[in-house]
Amino acid sequence: MPALSDAERILAAIRAIPRGQVAGYGQIAHRAGLPGRARLVARILSGNEDPELPWHRVLRSDGRIALPPGSKGWREQARRLRAEGLQVVEGRVRMPRAESALDAALWGPR
DNA sequence: CTCATGACTAGCT
DNA sequence: TAGCTAGCCATGA
Numbered sequence: 001m002p003a004l005s006d007a008e009r010i011l012a013a014i015r016a017i018p019r020g021q022v023a024g025y026g027q028i029a030h031r032a033g034l035p036g037r038a039r040l041v042a043r044i045l046s047g048n049e050d051p052e053l054p055w056h057r058v059l060r061s062d063g064r065i066a067l068p069p070g071s072k073g074w075r076e077q078a079r080r081l082r083a084e085g086l087q088v089v090e091g092r093v094r095m096p097r098a099e100s101a102l103d104a105a106l107w108g109p110r
Numbered sequence: 111c112t113c114a115t116g117a118c119t120a121g122c123t
Numbered sequence: 124t125a126g127c128t129a130g131c132c133a134t135g136a
Contacts, residue, residue, distance in 0.1 A: 025118055038118040039132050045117055058117080066117035073117075 006034055010044050017057040020084045022093055024061045042066065056080040065091045 004012070009032040016031070017023050023031075025038035034040065038061075045055050056077040060066045067074040069091050078088045087094040 029118095036119090037132070039116070040118095042117045043133065055117085060117080061119055068117085077117090 006032070006037070006040065007044050009033060010041050011048075011050070011053065014041075014045075014053060014055065014058060017054055019054075020086065022057045022059050022063075022081070022086070024059060025066070026061060028058060057084075059093055063093050065093075 010028060013028045013031040014023075025041045026036075028041045029035060029037040032041075041058070045058060048055060058066075065074055065077050065088075067077060074091060078091060081088050081093060
């Protein structure tokens, strides 16, 4: 039996996102050793109940909040991100221009 | 088995 | 940047 399930590795990858930083669904999947499983990450998050999990740091590849615009979760995520010093406009996280050259730089150091 | 659904992506216009 | 399309994968009917 595997030491860690896919879900556990994904949760670990999410918990590893530093405060004030964000990561994409695909990135989380990749870091968890599950390339191409972005939708699995989304599935895990939708069913998550751990209040300690920094789920608000997970965004879509285009930097937008994945939840339905205007929904309760959407507002909560935007609120938490701003609370960590990030600029959120129209459900979209704006990153410093100097570091937006590539995704790797965009999402911060591994 | 097929079909629909969803906190997804990448490519093209 | 926005809109559309096709591909993707796990679940449940």
